[in-house]
Amino acid sequence: MSLISTLARLEAVSTGRAQPAATVRHRHLGDRPLVLVPLITAGEAGAPLGALVGTDRDAPRLLAVPQPRDRDLRFAFLAELAGVVLPYVDSYAESVEAAERTETDPETGKRVKVEVDLCADAPQLIVPSRAGIDLVRLLGRSMRFRRTAEQDPEAPYPAPPRVPLLGRWLTHFGERARVPGSSLLLAMTDLLGRHWVTGQSTLEDQHLGALLAWIDPPEGVTGAEAALRAELERDEQGQLLCPPAGPATDPAFDNKLLAPAIERYDRARTALAAAEDGLEADDRLGALTAAEREIRDLVLSRTRPTWDAVWRGLDLLRELPEGARVEERWTRDRWSFTGHRDRLLAGEPPQPRRDDAVTAANKLATREREQARLEAQEALDDPLVMAGRRLSGEAFAGEVTDVVMAYSDGKRPSPRPLVTVRTDDRPQLGERTKVYRSLGGKPQAAEFVADEEDGAYVVLRVLDKMGRGKEPEPGSVPEKGDRVCFTLFEHEQRGGAKLPDPEETPWTHGGPPGEAALEPADPVTEEDVL
Amino acid sequence: MTTVFDPSAAAGQATDAILRDTLHGTARGVVVDSPPGAGKSTLVVRAALELAEAGHPLMVVAQTNAQVDDLVLRLAEKNPELPVGRLHSSDSDPYDKALDGLENVRKSAKAADLAGLAVVISTAAKWAHVKVDEPWRHAIVDEAYQMRSDSLLAVAGLFERALFVGDPGQLDPFAIVGSEQWAGLAYDPSASAVTTLLAHNPDLPQHRLPVSWRLPASAAPLVSDAFYPYTPFRSGTGPGDRTLAFGVPSDGSGPDRVIDEAAASGWGLLELPARHTPRTDPEAVGAVATVVRRLLDRAGAATSERAPAPAPLTADRIAVGTAHRDQAAAVRAALAGLGVTDVVVDTANRLQGREYDVTVVLHPLSGRPDATAFHLETGRLCVLASRHRHACIVVCRAGVTDLLDDYPSTEPVQLGTVVKFPDGWEANHAVLAHLAEHRVTWRP
Numbered sequence: 001m002s003l004i005s006t007l008a009r010l011e012a013v014s015t016g017r018a019q020p021a022a023t024v025r026h027r028h029l030g031d032r033p034l035v036l037v038p039l040i041t042a043g044e045a046g047a048p049l050g051a052l053v054g055t056d057r058d059a060p061r062l063l064a065v066p067q068p069r070d071r072d073l074r075f076a077f078l079a080e081l082a083g084v085v086l087p088y089v090d091s092y093a094e095s096v097e098a099a100e101r102t103e104t105d106p107e108t109g110k111r112v113k114v115e116v117d118l119c120a121d122a123p124q125l126i127v128p129s130r131a132g133i134d135l136v137r138l139l140g141r142s143m144r145f146r147r148t149a150e151q152d153p154e155a156p157y158p159a160p161p162r163v164p165l166l167g168r169w170l171t172h173f174g175e176r177a178r179v180p181g182s183s184l185l186l187a188m189t190d191l192l193g194r195h196w197v198t199g200q201s202t203l204e205d206q207h208l209g210a211l212l213a214w215i216d217p218p219e220g221v222t223g224a225e226a227a228l229r230a231e232l233e234r235d236e237q238g239q240l241l242c243p244p245a246g247p248a249t250d251p252a253f254d255n256k257l258l259a260p261a262i263e264r265y266d267r268a269r270t271a272l273a274a275a276e277d278g279l280e281a282d283d284r285l286g287a288l289t290a291a292e293r294e295i296r297d298l299v300l301s302r303t304r305p306t307w308d309a310v311w312r313g314l315d316l317l318r319e320l321p322e323g324a325r326v327e328e329r330w331t332r333d334r335w336s337f338t339g340h341r342d343r344l345l346a347g348e349p350p351q352p353r354r355d356d357a358v359t360a361a362n363k364l365a366t367r368e369r370e371q372a373r374l375e376a377q378e379a380l381d382d383p384l385v386m387a388g389r390r391l392s393g394e395a396f397a398g399e400v401t402d403v404v405m406a407y408s409d410g411k412r413p414s415p416r417p418l419v420t421v422r423t424d425d426r427p428q429l430g431e432r433t434k435v436y437r438s439l440g441g442k443p444q445a446a447e448f449v450a451d452e453e454d455g456a457y458v459v460l461r462v463l464d465k466m467g468r469g470k471e472p473e474p475g476s477v478p479e480k481g482d483r484v485c486f487t488l489f490e491h492e493q494r495g496g497a498k499l500p501d502p503e504e505t506p507w508t509h510g511g512p513p514g515e516a517a518l519e520p521a522d523p524v525t526e527e528d529v530l
Numbered sequence: 531m532t533t534v535f536d537p538s539a540a541a542g543q544a545t546d547a548i549l550r551d552t553l554h555g556t557a558r559g560v561v562v563d564s565p566p567g568a569g570k571s572t573l574v575v576r577a578a579l580e581l582a583e584a585g586h587p588l589m590v591v592a593q594t595n596a597q598v599d600d601l602v603l604r605l606a607e608k609n610p611e612l613p614v615g616r617l618h619s620s621d622s623d624p625y626d627k628a629l630d631g632l633e634n635v636r637k638s639a640k641a642a643d644l645a646g647l648a649v650v651i652s653t654a655a656k657w658a659h660v661k662v663d664e665p666w667r668h669a670i671v672d673e674a675y676q677m678r679s680d681s682l683l684a685v686a687g688l689f690e691r692a693l694f695v696g697d698p699g700q701l702d703p704f705a706i707v708g709s710e711q712w713a714g715l716a717y718d719p720s721a722s723a724v725t726t727l728l729a730h731n732p733d734l735p736q737h738r739l740p741v742s743w744r745l746p747a748s749a750a751p752l753v754s755d756a757f758y759p760y761t762p763f764r765s766g767t768g769p770g771d772r773t774l775a776f777g778v779p780s781d782g783s784g785p786d787r788v789i790d791e792a793a794a795s796g797w798g799l800l801e802l803p804a805r806h807t808p809r810t811d812p813e814a815v816g817a818v819a820t821v822v823r824r825l826l827d828r829a830g831a832a833t834s835e836r837a838p839a840p841a842p843l844t845a846d847r848i849a850v851g852t853a854h855r856d857q858a859a860a861v862r863a864a865l866a867g868l869g870v871t872d873v874v875v876d877t878a879n880r881l882q883g884r885e886y887d888v889t890v891v892l893h894p895l896s897g898r899p900d901a902t903a904f905h906l907e908t909g910r911l912c913v914l915a916s917r918h919r920h921a922c923i924v925v926c927r928a929g930v931t932d933l934l935d936d937y938p939s940t941e942p943v944q945l946g947t948v949v950k951f952p953d954g955w956e957a958n959h960a961v962l963a964h965l966a967e968h969r970v971t972w973r974p
Contacts, residue, residue: 509716
């Protein structure tokens with residue numbers, strides 16, 4: 001934890017309110033995000049119990065699985081989820097704008113610009129917590145290898161038509177969420193945690209109710225009290241007033257309310273199956289419907305508070321202006337979305353269970369580059385984030401007190417002005433340390449020459465972005481009296497080296513992975529059919 | 531009958547076997563584990579020369595520019611006639627200026643300019659951008675345990691067979707983002723290059739260098755037991771072969787007493803009162819600086835097998851090691867305050883592969899309220915405790931043993947990964963138990 005966030009945490013404890021960790025919003029928020037509040041059943045990994053989903057905060061769609069172990073009901077749930085998510089995703093796939101991309105020409109091997117479609121906007125999924133992101137990934141994994149009756153008439157348990165497609169999209173969202181700074185799939189607790197610092201531990205910040213309680217406590221109550229209430233307070237039936245944001249549910253809810261309701265549902269279903277005539281069946285169907293409604297009400301009662309909390313979080317976040325470089329990162333999300341859309345259209349097989357060596361290395365390289373880029377961009381976008389970097393000696397700000405013109409040695413001397421900056425910061429500068437400042441959105445490099453008066457004055461030699469002439473271009477060199485901020489970290493990331501194609505994987509990494517075989521869905525085990 | 535251990539003979543035998551496998555073996559790769567100071571660089575230089583003499587064009591992959599420049603200088607020193615290519619980046623100041631004075635070393639940012647030279651050396655990062663039609667017959671990959679699997683993936687297409695040399699006990703490579711997704715896969719891109727190589731090619735011949743020439747007789751057993759329990763090594767020198775003496779007697783202060791303890795036994799622990807502190811604990815930082823100042827003031831003289839006469843203990847023979855960069859910066863500032871400017875102060879990552887007479891270490895867990903995986907990492911402590919030829923002085927707050935017991939390792943177990951032994955918890959306890967015998971308590 002950085003010094004500045006420790007200080008903010010202490011301040012949050014002493015003031016009883018969360019402290020801002022950012023002055024701008026560092027993640028993209030779309031106009032029409034799709035909020036998904038899923039619940040799962042205890043005891044079985046990834047068995048959905050229900051969900052609230054939708055883009056309209058006043059009209060969420062309630063989905064529920066009255067008997068979560070029943071595979072048919074689970075498929076029905078997933079098909080219904082596909083019916084909400086896929087039209088939403090598709091609505092972004094249509095509208096495109098022309099864009100350029102550099103590709104390697106297969107014939108000449110040269111890098112050429114090609115005109116391609118780029119989706120004008122992309123869908124955005126918001127889940128309450130990080131565990132929700134894991135569930136999205138798990139659901140995607142459980143669905144994308146399924147075969148529909150149309151794809152494979154022999155499949156023993158064919159999936160409803162659009163379910164495998166939903167699996168592929170959820171997998172894509174889940175995988176994209178691992179890229180630092182991406183916004184296709186976000187967890188509300190992460191979003192709020194990025195922009196506010198509470199007086200509790202980051203582990204406790206995973207509780208959406210407690211986190212919101214710190215950020216926006218009710219009148220007359222401190223954040224700590226409100227958070228404690230959100231975590232612990234129960235009604236006379238022993239149920240939490242602020243149910244966990246899920247996907248896991250509270251055991252007291254499972255034991256006292258859910259299990260008896262499911263049991264009643266099971267009994268009603270058995271009774272219906274045993275009905276001997278139409279009249280009896282009608283009665284018993286009524287009982288079954290009532291039992292089902294009871295479960296739906298229970299699911300709604302546990303998801304609705306979280307649903308409202310997520311939208312309240314969105315309100316709070318929308319009050320912050322968007323950071324200047326957020327749009328640029330969102331464009332990469334749009335590329336990612338467009339790319340997956342194109343792969344689906346091209347009829348490519350689902351994402352494999354495991355990445356091959358080259359794909360894994362490429363993903364890791366991309367994510368490391370994005371992480372470094374995100375850290376730099378957040379600091380450049382936000383003086384409060386930059387303050388943290390300054391405090392840790394990775395940047396410094398100050399006033400230019402002197403500029404002395406100087407030139408490089410060599411046949412064609414170029415300007416290398418010496419700039420003296422008066423600063424109260426304590427940057428970790430060493431001999432010839434490179435520093436950067438943002439000049440019209442582009443980084444300008446300088447190097448550390450000397451410090452004077454025990455670090456109060458820093459002398460820098462400006463190295464580039466001054467044009468080709470002997471005299472620097474106007475505005476390219478700081479002037480006396482200018483406020484400047486230099487960072488010790490680079491603003492832009494270099495692209496890494498190109499890795500071999502998967503079919504040229506070297507012997508050190510097991511050689512080429514071989515033909516991609518169509519991966520079968522997980523085999524049905526005894527536990528699947530309870 | 532007991533045989534006397536002859537370090538030179540044992541090391542010679544190991545080297546011969548390695549060169550035999552490299553030059554005449556059939557396997558595509560040879561892996562050499564080398565404990566700290568076991569002559570890894572010497573081996574790399576020798577193997578390079580022998581391969582070059584046998585007429586095999588050779589590429590050498592090292593991890594940092596400093597390592598590359600160092601290798602070029604060593605090669606030129608051994609054989610000034612050998613045509614060597616130094617492939618470098620297109621940044622400003624891409625290589626050590628000392629290379630400009632070498633007649634047979636050609637430097638270029640383009641691999642094509644260096645074609646046909648007997649040996650071409652560069653960093654893994656630069657090699658990754660090189661494209662060739664015909665791969666090199668032979669390669670040497672230096673510091674292979676510090677190279678990441680993905681960076682080997684980028685260069686492995688450039689050579690047919692390779693000698694991989696490295697120290698398994700030092701810091702593992704790391705990624706700045708999570709990579710749990712690939713844990714357990716043989717080609718996990720964040721694992722070390724050797725892990726991936728051996729997972730896919732388990733039958734490759736593996737050797738190890740059995741003798742540390744750097745570590746004194748007082749340090750080799752501890753470092754071997756604590757960090758290399760299954761691949762022990764010995765020191766090349768015996769007890770009494772190296773001595774450290776001071777012209778100025780002790781003034782009785784804590785720093786002076788710990789210096790005397792370390793001079794006599796090879797180890798010293800300067801223990802400050804237990805306390806939770808920020809990372810840049812001013813008292814501990816001050817204590818480190820004071821110890822360094824006194825080491826310089828007391829006119830130290832180091833006697834070793836290298837020369838009959840004692841060598842003065844000068845600033846360039848002393849280093850300070852820390853876990854974090856801000857700690858290193860704080861120590862540098864404190865040293866500057868005491869008028870010391872030319873002692874190397876760096877983090878464990880940057881001290882890897884370096885050698886000094888005396889090291890002063892700020893213990894990674896000193897003053898901490900918790901023991902994270904970063905601070906427990908075996909390699910970090912191993913690097914810090916194995917840079918010295920004579921003595922190592924550790925500055926630490928009391929209570930680290932309790933901290934270790936309060937924080938057992940809680941890293942999630944990943945299926946399919948090779949569990950690394952010893953774990954940081956075990957290694958830290960072993961080192962602390964040994965240091966406790968050389969403890970000097972001091973209240974600054």
